[in-house]
Amino acid sequence: xxxxxxVITVSRGELLPxxxxxxxxxxxxxxLSYLNAPxxxxxxxxxxxxxIIYSKAGPVLLAFNPFKDVNIYGNDFFTAYKDKIxxxxxxxxxxxxxxxxxxxxxxxxxxxxxxxxGSGKTKTAKFAMQYLASVGSQNCEMKSKLIQTSxxxxxxxxxxxxxxxxxxxxxxxxxxxxxxxGTISSACIQTYLLEKSRVxxxxxxxxxxxxxxxxxxxxxPALKDMLNLKMSxxxxxLKQSGCLKINGVEDAHxxxxxxxxxxxxxxxxxxxxxxxxxxxxxxxxxxISFAVIDQEEHxxxxxxxxxxxxxxxxxxxxDDLKVVLSTNRIHNTAEPLKMQQATDKRDALATFVYxxxxxxxxxxxxxxxxxDEQHTRxxxxxxDTYGFESLQEYELEGIHWKKVExxxxxxxxxxxxxxxxGLISILNEDSNSSKATNETFTENIKRHLSYNICFxxxxxAFRVRHYAQExxxxxxxxxxxxxxxxxxxxxxxxxxxKKPLNHSASGLMNQVQTxxxxxxxxxxxxxxxxIQEMENSxxxxxxxxxxxxxxxxxxxxxxxxxxxxxCSQVMEIVQITKxxxxxxxxxxxxASRFGCILSKNxxxxxxxxxxxxxxxxxxxxPQIYQVGFTKLFFRGQVxxxxxxxQEVLNGTRExxxxxxxxxxxxxxxxxxxxxxxLQSFVRGxxxxxxxxxxxxxxxxxxxxSLNEHLTTVVHIQSVVRGWxxxxxxxxxxxxxxxxxxxxxxRRRSCSKNSDLKYLSExxxxxxxxxxxxxxxxVVKAESLLSERDHENTALREQIREFEIRWxxxxxxxxxxxxxxQSQMSSLQVNLAAAKKTLVSGITxxxxxxxxxxxxxxxxxxxxxxxxxxxxxxxxxxxxxxxxRESNVISDTIDFLSKEFEQRKQHFDNDAKAVVNxxxxxxxxxQIEDYKNLKKKFEMWKKEYNNRLREAKTxxxxxxxxxxxxxxxxxxxxxxxxRGKERVV
Ligand SMILES: Nc1ncnc2c1ncn2[C@@H]1O[C@H](COP(=O)(O)OP(=O)(O)OP(=O)(O)O)[C@@H](O)[C@H]1O
Numbered sequence: 004x005x006x007x008x009x010v011i012t013v014s015r016g017e018l019l020p021x022x023x024x025x026x027x028x029x030x031x032x033x034x035l036s037y038l039n040a041p042x043x044x045x046x047x048x049x050x051x052x053x054x055i056i057y058s059k060a061g062p063v064l065l066a067f068n069p070f071k072d073v074n075i076y077g078n079d080f081f082t083a084y085k086d087k088i089x090x091x092x093x094x095x096x097x098x099x100x101x102x103x104x105x106x107x108x109x110x111x112x113x114x115x116x117x118x119x120x121g122s123g124k125t126k127t128a129k130f131a132m133q134y135l136a137s138v139g140s141q142n143c144e145m146k147s148k149l150i151q152t153s154x155x156x157x158x159x160x161x162x163x164x165x166x167x168x169x170x171x172x173x174x175x176x177x178x179x180x181x182x183x184x185g186t187i188s189s190a191c192i193q194t195y196l197l198e199k200s201r202v203x204x205x206x207x208x209x210x211x212x213x214x215x216x217x218x219x220x221x222x223x224p225a226l227k228d229m230l231n232l233k234m235s236x237x238x239x240x241l242k243q244s245g246c247l248k249i250n251g252v253e254d255a256h257x258x259x260x261x262x263x264x265x266x267x268x269x270x271x272x273x274x275x276x277x278x279x280x281x282x283x284x285x286x287x288x289x290x291i292s293f294a295v296i297d298q299e300e301h302x303x304x305x306x307x308x309x310x311x312x313x314x315x316x317x318x319x320x321x322d323d324l325k326v327v328l329s330t331n332r333i334h335n336t337a338e339p340l341k342m343q344q345a346t347d348k349r350d351a352l353a354t355f356v357y358x359x360x361x362x363x364x365x366x367x368x369x370x371x372x373x374x375d376e377q378h379t380r381x382x383x384x385x386x387d388t389y390g391f392e393s394l395q396e397y398e399l400e401g402i403h404w405k406k407v408e409x410x411x412x413x414x415x416x417x418x419x420x421x422x423x424x425g426l427i428s429i430l431n432e433d434s435n436s437s438k439a440t441n442e443t444f445t446e447n448i449k450r451h452l453s454y455n456i457c458f459x460x461x462x463x464a465f466r467v468r469h470y471a472q473e474x475x476x477x478x479x480x481x482x483x484x485x486x487x488x489x490x491x492x493x494x495x496x497x498x499x500x501k502k503p504l505n506h507s508a509s510g511l512m513n514q515v516q517t518x519x520x521x522x523x524x525x526x527x528x529x530x531x532x533x534i535q536e537m538e539n540s541x542x543x544x545x546x547x548x549x550x551x552x553x554x555x556x557x558x559x560x561x562x563x564x565x566x567x568x569x570c571s572q573v574m575e576i577v578q579i580t581k582x583x584x585x586x587x588x589x590x591x592x593x594a595s596r597f598g599c600i601l602s603k604n605x606x607x608x609x610x611x612x613x614x615x616x617x618x619x620x621x622x623x624x625p626q627i628y629q630v631g632f633t634k635l636f637f638r639g640q641v642x643x644x645x646x647x648x649q650e651v652l653n654g655t656r657e658x659x660x661x662x663x664x665x666x667x668x669x670x671x672x673x674x675x676x677x678x679x680x681l682q683s684f685v686r687g688x689x690x691x692x693x694x695x696x697x698x699x700x701x702x703x704x705x706x707x708s709l710n711e712h713l714t715t716v717v718h719i720q721s722v723v724r725g726w727x728x729x730x731x732x733x734x735x736x737x738x739x740x741x742x743x744x745x746x747x748x749r750r751r752s753c754s755k756n757s758d759l760k761y762l763s764e765x766x767x768x769x770x771x772x773x774x775x776x777x778x779x780x781v782v783k784a785e786s787l788l789s790e791r792d793h794e795n796t797a798l799r800e801q802i803r804e805f806e807i808r809w810x811x812x813x814x815x816x817x818x819x820x821x822x823x824q825s826q827m828s829s830l831q832v833n834l835a836a837a838k839k840t841l842v843s844g845i846t847x848x849x850x851x852x853x854x855x856x857x858x859x860x861x862x863x864x865x866x867x868x869x870x871x872x873x874x875x876x877x878x879x880x881x882x883x884x885x886x887r888e889s890n891v892i893s894d895t896i897d898f899l900s901k902e903f904e905q906r907k908q909h910f911d912n913d914a915k916a917v918v919n920x921x922x923x924x925x926x927x928x929q930i931e932d933y934k935n936l937k938k939k940f941e942m943w944k945k946e947y948n949n950r951l952r953e954a955k956t957x958x959x960x961x962x963x964x965x966x967x968x969x970x971x972x973x974x975x976x977x978x979x980x981r982g983k984e985r986v987v
Pocket of ligand 1: 068123171172
């Protein structure tokens with residue numbers, strides 16, 4: 004049954020009363036009127052069944068693990084909480100509260116997440132981190148890096164346990180640093196106490212670190228070849244627990260996600276390769292086996308695939324590995340090891356390599372998260388450890404309060420941390436002593452701790468009664484486990500390895516060796532540093548609760564939940580919150596914060612009086628606050644005061660803005676006036692300079708000469724104007740005159756029409772009115788004139804073209820004429836020659852000179868080239884026939900000769916006429932005339948040639964006998980020869 008008292012208890016499986024109060028919409032357990040275990044549990048169950056996984060227990064956020072995806076995260080919810088649209092309990096609300104407090108109060112903040120394994124701490128921390136990364140992320144790169152770190156941390160630091168398939172096997176503190184504007188400047192992740200024994204030892208059904216299974220399943224073939232990587236079932240370290248897979252988890256896919264995260268964080272491919280080498284080396288180290296070599300069961304490393312591959316991947320010689328793992332070097336002598344010792348040494352080496360790798364990776368992650376650290380102002384830390392609250396304060400301050408007793412854990416804590424003889428101190432001392440054994444250690448703790456009521460000791464073990472329950476510890480291996488030392492030869496081996504990460508590992512190892520810190524000492528060191536950090540920040544608590552052990556959604560096990568609430572003392576916290584004064588200010592703080600809303604002048608008042616005066620002036624009910632000696636205590640936020648302060652601040656800001664605005668305006672006007680004055684000075688100066696330049700330029704010009712110039716200009720203007728006026732006048736006169744003439748002539752022709760007289764007079768009178776008309780005409784005439792001008796220009800251009808062509812034609816005609824002339828002269832020559840021959844022939848006939856040289860072929864065929872042919876109408880006459888016939892031939896020749904002269908004259912005249920008499924005739928027409936003339940000439944020439952040939956025949960046949968033949972032949976032969984040489 005339930006019982007109330009100092010400690011609230013509920014027995015396992017007990018049913019809750021049916022009438023327990025359930026308040027729909029009550030987010031905070033503090034609001035419950037019946038604050039007892041059943042009502043608390045009933046309300047939480049009700050909420051859980053309605054998928055409301057977050058509730059408040061005073062200052063603590065209770066987060067129930069839903070074991071399923073609930074749609075309350077992501078961008079929309081982020082915005083809703085950021086913009087205060089939603090304010091119900093949620094991890095985003097806590098993160099937002101921390102961020103706002105940091106910005107408002109300028110204080111570091113911490114979110115402390117606690118809960119048992121599998122309750123959802125890692126998930127909750129991830130959501131908080133995502134919110135804080137987004138709210139302060141103008142730096143998107145930093146945001147994605149921060150989010151990607153979870154993936155690396157989980158791969159290397161999480162494993163499947165019996166309680167949680169993704170259990171974090173290390174503690175972590177995530178520090179997110181912000182600048183004054185609230186933007187992330189950098190981040191840092193500190194990790195604590197990795198469970199390194201998990202590398203070599205696994206409980207049944209559990210797994211080693213996820214990354215081993217991921218690399219075996221997801222490494223690409225080339226990488227697998229390089230590392231000689233097998234399936235996870237081939238490695239002793241992995242297969243020993245009989246669990247290689249997790250339902251619903253894709254190891255191969257997660258390997259790709261891991262590599263992406265490495266890339267996002269800027270871890271080089273070479274470093275990634277080194278990391279994979281060492282992971283494979285750890286797996287192959289686990290497969291190294293030993294063979295017994297003597298009677299005393301000493302062993303030696305077997306040089307097989309496992310040892311060879313492990314040595315290769317670590318970058319050391321297999322012989323060195325063999326010596327280190329098979330012997331212990333003590334004072335320059337190598338002592339052979341037995342099977343267990345050799346196996347332990349091998350496991351220690353593998354474990355150490357993995358731990359060093361983990362630490363190196365964290366350093367790399369932090370290097371990548373380093374940003375603009377110079378501008379860091381404040382930090383929000385996310386931690387998974389529970390905080391503490393001091394209640395002694397109320398008494399010291401003289402505050403009246405209803406004391407809530409809750410079980411003090413100090414006795415239990417003393418067992419571990421009390422100095423000089425707490426468990427950790429004794430453990431450290433004995434670990435450093437060469438004489439200490441497990442037995443002496445057990446004796447020691449029994450002697451020093453038996454006084455503590457929470458401690459009891461048995462043979463080889465001891466028991467501690469913790470707040471939740473009693474735990475038995477096995478003391479037999481504590482000394483060994485507490486020592487973190489590697490043997491010297493192992494360190495030497497690691498230092499000789501070629502893989503760069505091994506060097507950093509050995510560097511880390513040296514550090515451990517020199518500081519000589521044991522596991523316990525390191526733990527305490529970390530713990531105290533953490534507490535210090537938390538104490539210097541404002542804390543926000545999240546308690547994760549696991550609703551069932553089956554890890555299934557929708558199942559709410561009251562006793563499991565109750566145990567967790569009990570262990571975290573949730574009921575006490577709620578009761579304390581209800582009865583306490585969580586909000587407190589020193590009098591100085593309160594007076595300086597709210598002094599602005601006090602109407603009195605506070606300059607001469609002390610802080611306490613000011614605080615009291617503020618409370619009184621604003622009638623704050625005394626039941627919600629108490630005045631201590633140095634501080635004021637409030638049950639909650641004093642909204643009235645906060646709102647008033649905000650109003651005053653807003654008013655002041657407004658006033659300040661206006662004042663500043665007014666000042667800026669004033670300054671602006673002053674500046675403007677100054678600028679205008681300056682501009683006028685500059686313009687004046689420029690004008691003066693220009694004037695000086697002008698003065699210099701016009702130095703030679705005196706005012707009198709200027710006047711003369713002016714007079715001359717005016718005179719010219721008046722002359723021009725006069726001339727224009729006269730011209731216009733003359734024009735008008737002429738027009739008038741011509742109009743009168745026209746009217747007179749019309750009058751004469753129509754004398755009957757007496758009106759014409761008046762009409763002309765009218766016209767004359769009408770003239771001035773027609774000026775406009777005239778002007779129009781003038782404009783028209785001008786435009787016509789300009790048109791004509793254009794036409795003229797075009798015509799001129801045409802004429803020029805014609806002239807050019809004319810010159811061309813002229814030269815052609817001259818050439819034709821020359822040809823003509825030459826043809827004519829050739830004909831003339833022929834004719835003359837014919838004449839001469841004829842005369843001499845006649846003479847020869849008359850004196851009877853014989854000539855045998857006349858050949859029957861005496862005449863050449865028609866001379867086609869020269870066009871010279873035998874004269875036509877020349878009737879051949881036999882010499883000696885008659886005198887009359889020779890006269891006829893002579894007449895014919897004369898006639899031909901005359902005709903030739905006449906024709907020549909005609910053709911010459913015609914040719915000249917074509918060129919000279921009609922120069923306006925287009926050249927093409929002239930060419931045509933020429934062609935016609937030429938045709939005529941050709942026709943005449945042909946006909947003339949026929950006649951000439953005829954005359955010649957007659958001459959040859961009739962008149963010339965033998966002697967004439969020789970002469971003619973001589974003439975024709977010459978003519979023919981010449982004709983061939985001539986070119987027509
Ligand atoms: N808010 C949540 N929404 C959905 N599932 C959740 C939530 N919180 C926890 N879980 C589920 O519970 C599992 C365990 O959660 P988580 O790993 O965060 O527990 P833990 O407290 O960190 O455990 P450990 O201490 O062993 O690391 C998660 O893998 C996830 O399946």
